[in-house]
Amino acid sequence: MSELLLxxxxxxxxxxxxxxxxxxxxxxxxxHDGGSARAALAERTPSAVVLDVxxxxxxxxxxxxxxxxxxPDLPVLMLSARGEPLDRILGLExxxxxxxxKPCDPRELTARLRAVLRRSLPxxxxxxxxxxxxxxxxxxxxxxxxxxxxxxTLSESRLLEALLRHPGEPVDKQELAxxxxxxxxxLYDRSLDMHVSNLRKKLGPHPDGRPRILALRSRGYxxxx
Numbered sequence: 001m002s003e004l005l006l007x008x009x010x011x012x013x014x015x016x017x018x019x020x021x022x023x024x025x026x027x028x029x030x031x032h033d034g035g036s037a038r039a040a041l042a043e044r045t046p047s048a049v050v051l052d053v054x055x056x057x058x059x060x061x062x063x064x065x066x067x068x069x070x071x072p073d074l075p076v077l078m079l080s081a082r083g084e085p086l087d088r089i090l091g092l093e094x095x096x097x098x099x100x101x102k103p104c105d106p107r108e109l110t111a112r113l114r115a116v117l118r119r120s121l122p123x124x125x126x127x128x129x130x131x132x133x134x135x136x137x138x139x140x141x142x143x144x145x146x147x148x149x150x151x152x153t154l155s156e157s158r159l160l161e162a163l164l165r166h167p168g169e170p171v172d173k174q175e176l177a178x179x180x181x182x183x184x185x186x187l188y189d190r191s192l193d194m195h196v197s198n199l200r201k202k203l204g205p206h207p208d209g210r211p212r213i214l215a216l217r218s219r220g221y222x223x224x225x
Contacts (some may be wrong), residue, residue, distance in 0.1 A: 001025060001026065002025075002028050002048065002113075002117055003026070003027045003028075003029070003044075003046045003047055004021060004026050004027070004028045004029070004046055004047065004049070004050060004051045005026055005028075005029050005030070005031065005037065005046040005048075005049045005050070006018065006029065006030045006032075006042055006049075007020075007030075007031050007032075007034070007037040007049065007050065007051045007052060007055070007060070007063070008030070008032065008050070008051075008052040009033060009052065009055055009056050010081075013102070013103075014030040014032065017030075017032055017106060017109070019077045019195065020106040020109065021106075021109075021111070024110050024144065025182065026113070029046070029051050029139070030131055032056070033055055033057045034058050034060075034062075034063050035096055036120060037051075037063065038075075039091065039168065041067075041070075041071070042065070044075075045071065045074065046076040047075070047117060047120070048072060048074070048076070048077065048113060048116060048120070048169070049074075049075070049076045049077070050077050050078045050109070050113070051064060051067075051076055051077070051078055051096075051100075052078075052080070052081075052098065053078060053079065053080040053081075053087050054080070054081065055112040058223045059203060060078070060217070061087075061090055061091060061094055061122040063078060064078065064096060065094050067095075068094060068095040068153065072095075072141065072151040072152070072173065073120070073141045073151075073152075073154055073157070074152060074154075075097050075117065075119075075120050075154050075208070076095070076096050076097055076158075077096065077097060077098045077100065077109075077112055077113060077116060077163060078091040078096040078098070078099045079099075079100055079102050079104065079131075080100075080101055080102060081101075086176050088101075089194060092190075092191055092194035092195065092198075093194060093197075093198060095115050095153045095156075095198065096154075097119075097154050097181075098112050098115075098116055098181060098191065099153045099154060099191065100112065100140050109180065109182070110141070111183075112183070114182075115181070115182025115183050116181075116182060118152065118182055119155075119158055119180075120154055121218040127206060128172065129134060129161070129171070131164060131223070131225065132225070133145060133206075133207060134203065136141075136160055136161070136175055136214070137163055138157065141153075141154070141200070143159045143160065143203060144159040146207075147203060150203065152202065153195075153198075154204070155180045155195045156180075156195055156198060158180045158181040158201045159176060159192075159195055159196065159199055159205075160174075160199060160203075160223075161178075161179075162176055162179045162223065163213065163221065166223045166225045167222070167224075167225045168222060168223070168224065169222055170216045170219040170220040170221065170222040171220045171221060172180060172220040173185060173192055173220045173221070175220070176192055177191075177192045178219060180192060181195075183192045194223070196213060196215075196221055200213050206224070209219065210224060211224065212224060
């Protein structure tokens with residue numbers, strides 16, 4: 001049974017989601033502020049975290065930044081009552097694996113969680129992938145560029161795996177979205193683009209200055225060789 005940590009100061013919403021998700025087979029712990037969430041994480045690491053942007057004792061985005069530092073491969077789905085594009089972009093830039101605006105349909109939340117948890121399962125990939133000065137370990141979710149080790153989020157790891165399988169060949173954005181996000185992209189959905197942007201920043205350019213990941217209009221993204 002997958003264990004979720006739900007972090008949201010809306011206690012009525014938490015009760016609703018805990019009831020729904022429990023019926024869907026999840027074990028759910030709920031916290032209503034950042035302090036109790038940190039204590040719960042220190043006690044036991046969950047399978048995934050559902051995190052609200054607004055918390056009474058600080059920003060959920062600040063907590064997300066800490067989560068990405070302390071638990072780089074822990075799946076995190078962000079929630080926001082405001083649903084502002086800036087919140088969504090900031091959340092994805094800081095490493096959230098997915099994002100939903102509140103009020104959200106519990107069925108969609110369940111589907112998104114199952115998708116992100118499926119992606120967190122060990123994949124049937126080689127123990128290590130290497131190309132030029134880059135070496136990637138799927139088991140550890142870590143890329144080594146030259147002598148520099150880079151920790152990747154779950155979505156970034158799946159994205160890099162997909163691109164390294166076909167270096168130099170474009171991979172369709174919808175196909176990448178299924179692999180990296182576990183779902184299709186919707187109209188005006190820039191989630192995949194944000195994950196690609198984050199991955200580019202972490203990996204940096206090739207030693208000769210060329211970008212590692214390029215976009216090909218109407219074709220998708222590819223890892224340059």
